[in-house]
Amino acid sequence: MSYPTSLFSANLKFDNSPVDLTQNDFSGVLSIAGCTATSLVKEFGSPLFVIDQEDFFRRTIAWQEALNESFGGGVLYYAAKSFICVEVAKWLIELDVNLDVCTGGELAVALAANFPSNRIEFHGNNKSVAEIEQAISAGVGTIVLDSFIEIERVAKAAKAANKVQNVYLRVTPGVEAHTHEFISTAHEDVKFGFSISSGAALSAVEKCLTFDSLNLTGIHCHIGSQIFEVEGFTLAAERLVATLAQIRNKHGRELAELNIGGGYGIAYTTQESAISPETVLPVLAKVIKEECAKLKLALPKISIEPGRAIVGPTTTTIYEVGTTKVVTLDDATTRTYVSVDGGMSDNIRPALYGAKYSAFLANRKSTAKKVLSRIVGKHCETGDILIFDINLQSDITPGDLLAFPATGAYGRSMASNYNHMPRPAVVAVKDGTAKTILRRETQADLLALDVIEAPRQLS
Numbered sequence: 001m002s003y004p005t006s007l008f009s010a011n012l013k014f015d016n017s018p019v020d021l022t023q024n025d026f027s028g029v030l031s032i033a034g035c036t037a038t039s040l041v042k043e044f045g046s047p048l049f050v051i052d053q054e055d056f057f058r059r060t061i062a063w064q065e066a067l068n069e070s071f072g073g074g075v076l077y078y079a080a081k082s083f084i085c086v087e088v089a090k091w092l093i094e095l096d097v098n099l100d101v102c103t104g105g106e107l108a109v110a111l112a113a114n115f116p117s118n119r120i121e122f123h124g125n126n127k128s129v130a131e132i133e134q135a136i137s138a139g140v141g142t143i144v145l146d147s148f149i150e151i152e153r154v155a156k157a158a159k160a161a162n163k164v165q166n167v168y169l170r171v172t173p174g175v176e177a178h179t180h181e182f183i184s185t186a187h188e189d190v191k192f193g194f195s196i197s198s199g200a201a202l203s204a205v206e207k208c209l210t211f212d213s214l215n216l217t218g219i220h221c222h223i224g225s226q227i228f229e230v231e232g233f234t235l236a237a238e239r240l241v242a243t244l245a246q247i248r249n250k251h252g253r254e255l256a257e258l259n260i261g262g263g264y265g266i267a268y269t270t271q272e273s274a275i276s277p278e279t280v281l282p283v284l285a286k287v288i289k290e291e292c293a294k295l296k297l298a299l300p301k302i303s304i305e306p307g308r309a310i311v312g313p314t315t316t317t318i319y320e321v322g323t324t325k326v327v328t329l330d331d332a333t334t335r336t337y338v339s340v341d342g343g344m345s346d347n348i349r350p351a352l353y354g355a356k357y358s359a360f361l362a363n364r365k366s367t368a369k370k371v372l373s374r375i376v377g378k379h380c381e382t383g384d385i386l387i388f389d390i391n392l393q394s395d396i397t398p399g400d401l402l403a404f405p406a407t408g409a410y411g412r413s414m415a416s417n418y419n420h421m422p423r424p425a426v427v428a429v430k431d432g433t434a435k436t437i438l439r440r441e442t443q444a445d446l447l448a449l450d451v452i453e454a455p456r457q458l459s
Contacts, residue, residue, distance in 0.1 A: 030316075030362035030403050034432030037318050037362040037401050044427050045440060046320045046401070047342035049412050053091070053430040055314040060095050063306050066277030070285035071302045077121055079262055079307025080106045082409040087428065087437035088311075089113035098141075100305050104131040111138055121259075121303075123170075125191050132157045136165055144168045144220050144259075146193060148207060155211035164213055168220040168259060169194055171201040173239040175223045175232050192222070196243055205247050218257025218300065219243060225308065228265040228275050234287045236260070241291035244300065254298060260284065262305035266312045268406050269356050274309070308409035315408030317347065317424075318362060321400045322378065336373040338396055343377010343384045345421040347404075347411050351383045359387055361396065362403035368395035375402065379419050412438065420446050 030037040033052050040050060060078070067074040077100040078092050084099075084106055090113050092099055099115055101107045102123035110120055117139040124131070125146045132150075135143060136157050145151050145167050158165040172193040194201040201219070208216045223236050240258060248254045266274045281304075292299050319340035327335050349355035359375055370391040377384040386404070396402075415423045422441035427434050 028365055030318075030360075030401075032316060033429040035429045035434050037403060040427060040429075040434060041318055041320065041401060043434065044425050044436065046318055047340070047346055047424040048318045049315055049346075049407065049424055049426040049438075050318060050434075051311070051315045051408060051426060051428050051437070053428045056088075056091060056311060057095060059310045059314065060092075060097060063277045063304070063310065064095075064097060066281045067302070067304060070281040071288075071299075074301060075303040077259075077303055077305045078310060079305045080110070081413060082307030083311045083315075083411070083413045084109050085426065085438050086113045089115050098303075100307075104128070104134050107131070107135060107138065107140070117141065121168075121305075127153070129153055129157065133161075136161050136163060142166045142168055142217065144170050145204070145208070146170050148204065151204065151207050151211070151214070155213045158213035159211075164215050166215050166217050167208065168218050168257070169201065169204050169208065169216065170220045170222070171196050171240070171243060173221055173223070173236045173243075175236045175239070196239055201243060202246060202250065205251065209251065209253075216255065218255045218259060218303075219247075220259035220261065220303075222261030222305065223263055225263045226265045227263045228272070230275070230280055230283050233260070233263075233280060233284055237284055237287045238291055241288055241295065241297065245295040245297055248297065254300075256298075256300055257303065258288070258300040259303040259305065260288075262307055262309065264306055264309040266309055266406060266409075269358050274313070277306075277309075312409035313406050315406070315411070315426075317342070317404040317407040317411060319402045319404070321396060321398055321402060323398060324396060333372070336371050336392065336394070336396075338373055338375050338392060338402070339378060340375060340386070340402060341378060342421075342424065343379045343386060344381060344416075345377070345379060345418045346415045346424050347386060347407060348414050348416065349410055350386055350388075351381075357387055357404050357406070359390060359392075359402050359404045361393055361400060363401035366393040366395055368393040370394065379421070381418075417441075417446060422446060 032050050040048060064076045067076055075098055077098045080099055080101045086109055089110050093115055098119040099110055100121045100123055101110060118141040120140045121142045121144060122135045122140050123144045127150060132153050143154055143165055145154060154165055170193040172195045174197050194204045208214050219240060221236050221240055223232050237260060244255055264275045264280060289299060319342050321338055322341055323339045325337040327337060329335055344351045371394045373390050373392040374385060375387040377386060412426055425436055425440035426438040428437045
């Protein structure tokens with residue numbers, strides 16, 4: 001079997017609606033871009049992240065085209081936090097899109113790929129002085145300011161470098177996004193941004209304008225992640241435009257740019273359907289254009305920051321089954337525990353905030369009866385569960401391969417070495433070819449940071 005873009009794509013352009021993985025719709029061995037799961041694991045080992053390069057390109061282009069069609073142009077920033085490596089940064093250069101980073105490490109990856117620094121936006125709620133100096137020295141296009149302390153830090157660093165740094169202010173519009181608390185970022189009681197309702201946002205504007213080394217070009221907002229409803233985005237847009245009008249009225253200055261963030265949800269299971277660019281961006285464009293006209297504002301240049309919505313569906317994680325175990329729940333019910341060779345170290349999302357995934361047998365056809373199962377990892381942790389409840393074939397056995405679709409975002413990027421597990425490789429596939437873009441860690445990598453030295457006297 002094969003799928004042209006991802007398991008959740010019925011349409012080559014963007015339809016991200018999942019197929020019904022609860023049924024035995026598949027036969028034979030999974031093939032991604034012409035590469036079979038068995039051959040990939042044989043060549044590169046498991047667990048393994050497999051990213052479909054053409055799918056990544058198609059999804060990026062779909063967001064850029066929808067942005068152009070809705071706003072007559074605009075800037076697409078790919079959110080590096082979802083997943084970044086040097087190879088992916090090079091793809092973004094080829095695609096002529098911009099890059100959003102939020103640490104010095106992500107910036108270092110971009111610079112290693114020779115990503116044009118003027119197309120980089122630097123985020124983060126607690127950028128260190130060193131990171132700020134690194135960004136200004138590299139010529140980062142925009143730094144997003146997140147606190148009054150940071151305004152002073154960036155202004156001081158820019159002045160010391162004899163530069164005028166373009167900046168945005170991240171503002172908090174007070175929108176309760178319908179998503180998990182840990183990934184909701186725009187309500188009032190949150191660590192990010194300057195509150196609009198409290199007046200902090202306008203105070204931050206005033207402070208920025210006191211520094212000759214800062215050029216305040218726009219404001220920014222991000223209401224959360226994995227959001228499926230358009231209403232939260234539109235309400236935030238209304239409040240952002242109103243804030244631009246307040247800035248104009250108070251300071252006689254119209255800011256030319258408005259970054260409306262990302263957070264567009266994707267389908268992880270058969271119960272979810274993605275929010276597509278063709279759905280959300282025209283609605284946002286209508287609201288922003290109407291509000292600007294009402295408040296007599298010129299339409300600002302619009303930026304968006306999809307990350308998960310681009311890379312998430314492009315990637316499949318392949319695991320090898322190690323053991324199975326049948327557990328009796330009551331007189332009439334049993335559950336089969338299927339243990340794989342990865343777990344919460346390569347996908348923390350289910351343990352962190354109850355994220356749900358689909359999975360299926362990837363190395364052979366099975367017509368065996370499906371039974372209540374739980375897919376777990378190999379870590380010494382009861383909560384090391386990848387899928388809590390799933391119906392899997394009763395004949396799954398050690399050596400079988402299980403595939404998890406839509407793991408491109410926040411899988412490898414949030415991976416850890418818990419229990420001293422090496423992090424998996426990432427392999428890019430295209431037209432029947434495969435190449436490593438992040439190599440698998442080894443035990444030697446894990447030991448490389450250990451230091452044996454004599455203690456030093458500290459004053």
